[in-house]
Amino acid sequence: MTAEPTSSSRALRWGIVLALGLGLAACSKEEAAPAPAGAPAPAAAQPAGPSAEEVAAQEAAEAAEAALKGLSIDELRSRGSDALREQRLYAPAGDNAMEYYLALREKSEKPDASAEMALIDLMPYAIIAAEQAIGREDFVEADRLRSLIERSDAQTPALPRIKDSIAKGRAGVAERAQQEAAQAAQREREAELAAQRAAQEAAAAAAAATQPAPTPAPVATQPAQPATPAPTEPAATQPAQPPAPEPTVARASNPVPVRAPQPSYPRAAYRSGVSGEVTVEIAIAANGSVTDVRVIRSQPRGTFDREVINTVRDWQFEPMDGPATLTRTFSFKP
Template structure:
């Protein structure tokens, strides 16, 4: 019974994390009562705290009071190690999605915190090198932007040097030109070693980061989404449309939800599977979208 309630909580928390403001499936009064009876008001075990955090939608935040960190604490206990590790393996793709979304919106501290959670879940996770590279690029971009702002700020003017005092006319003898013929005034000398700077070479306009109007690259590696456990138990089918950017190397980044059915029950699974798609490398970025459909096995869908 506890395992079933835990996975119901996983479905609820993941749906709320992926959809943002979209409504997540509510826990029934009977399920909430069963959780309270099973754990009590102040659960002592980290695994119980993780279950409660998932039910409340605190999968990744706030820091120190979220399901992932409680599962990590539970994994340190011998009795809870196996099922805590299984839960962390299920949640790891969603931690990665949240980290990449934090990088996309320029929130380096949050991305760094989520990267740390992934390192604690699996120090050899394949996505970690990509995350570290993206975080380093974000730090360089922010440093360059701050330097540009500092250069554009007005600089204080240096005080003008005091002009030298002119000697008194009485102390300086005045040379008078002869009255018969005026001396020709020599033309001013041109300054030496001064060359006109060559005009700057014209540079072509920067190419757009995302190719517009170009045919999308060919899909090389597809993946099957995980059927959310709450939807599977309720025999619910649906779909979710996601938008994403195909990187020049064919990987997928910046996955975001466009629309979905079943009150967001399939959102988290659709966002996670999109990260596993691979397209033909074209050397350019392409904006694309795709619909992920969730269908029950033959004979398993609800009648009507």
Template sequence: MKAKRMGWGVGLLLCLAGCQGASSPDAKQGGAASPVAADIQLDEAVPATPYARAAQALAENRMLAPAGDNAIEHYLAARAEAGERTRAQAALSELQPYVLIAAEQAIARGDAGEAKRLQGLIERIDGQAPALPRLEASVVALLREQALQAAAADAAAAQPALSPTSSTLEASSAQTARTPAPAVAAAPVVRAPDIAPSPAPIPARQEEAQAISPSVVPSRVVQESRTPRLLQDAQPRYPLPALRARVEGQAEVAFTIQPDGSVRDVRLLSSTPAGMFDAPALAVAQRWRFEATGQAHASRRTVRFQLPAQGASGG
């Protein structure tokens, strides 16, 4: 009987040892701990604050796009928080010139919708920005120009419906004019072209035309080839990355001087170093104004970027 009790005691001890082993921390490591680790990884992948999301967007070259998930809009959201207001505003002030450059590029390529969106971002950054009135006027002018072009296109599309009638009338009138020709062909007048060099009136008119044409044609060619005089120059904004790296360079742009002296159709021809000065060179060309000649002129110009004197603030 005593041996039987000892056997029961040994069995009870083994059972307790097995239960403790099943409830050890090692056994629980794959259970409740893994969801917590997953939550931590998720928090690390998606920044929790607007300022952190803005920094991540800026690092991924999403400064202005896409709409709703870019660095500018995240910085604007961070500025609304008391703890992030100061450094968020500092970041917005540094990035504001690039928003303006992007808006001017959108106007240059005729994208009124994008220009309007970027104008709204500048208004949210600084409602008293000096460039806002000029930018707003450019957007309004672009919208008005596109409306006029659309109206002209509609009018041109409706025009072919009337052209067959006019062409038919012209064809019939031409045929009527040619109809009497066979009756006159048998007359002696047909031989007149063989003796035509003798009459004086025809050479006199030709001499008049030759005497007038040399004075008209060369003046027109000179006027078209002469580059209009530059009336309003503008200085480009030095890119912050180039300023910090102490890099100088230049960019050559081609553009069209409109009859009123404004500049349109700006495009980049070359730049050194490649890609660093493209945006400010295209933006500054939009602000040039030339002498109004009543005609369009194709032109080009080189924009040079030189570092300011040591110790002077760049911008």
């Protein structure tokens, strides 16, 4: 077994990375010259080093690891059992069954059967929780769960997928932030140009007001001529114009999910190696809330239905022009 790095060495390594990142950011600010008005804004720079949230999570993990190392084997076994009973399976950090049993494994000279069985049972719940954290873009929590999964079983098939999803999710968030920064810079430039045009128009109006008005030329008076009455004609009747239609607000015509977590794998089915599928019909109101969930087909019948229905009832979609229905199939494979 390879030796684990000490808390002080990990903290020093994180401190060096953070210091280098702050130094690079400071150098970038000193060397950057102000862009002229109307020039395209440079692309937003990628953050150097770990974020403040990631540093805080790393420090909390190190503190929790140090606290766990101070517990005896009996204390770790007892606290792991209590956490299982109280459904603290993989959270909160530092006080959950997975971390207690992992610490028990690392501290025991020979494998502990109860700890190994518990880690096998807890693995699918940690995988589902990691995927849900990725879905809500909580990558700090997803990475913490990824670490627990890897420590439990580095060969589990789901681990490469979770690592790849975390990397792609973080890249997508960074790209979106860069696009939003570019859009904000564009809006700022447009506002500056509009202010400049308004100032120029106001200056032109003020200059025109200070110019003297031209003196009108005298008009020669002509003798008045008797007016010849013009023949009267009936006024043409103009057709009435229809009122202009009111502007309509564009709304989605197809269901677009806003919040759609995936159903959890029932523990009994996972331990038994049972796989299957559930197809449901989802009724969605115009405001985007789910009004009804109806099972169309399930195999095996009744094994996964309740978990799917309870999860899908909490889904939320964007508002639409009217009610809609959606059919969705959920697959469960251990």
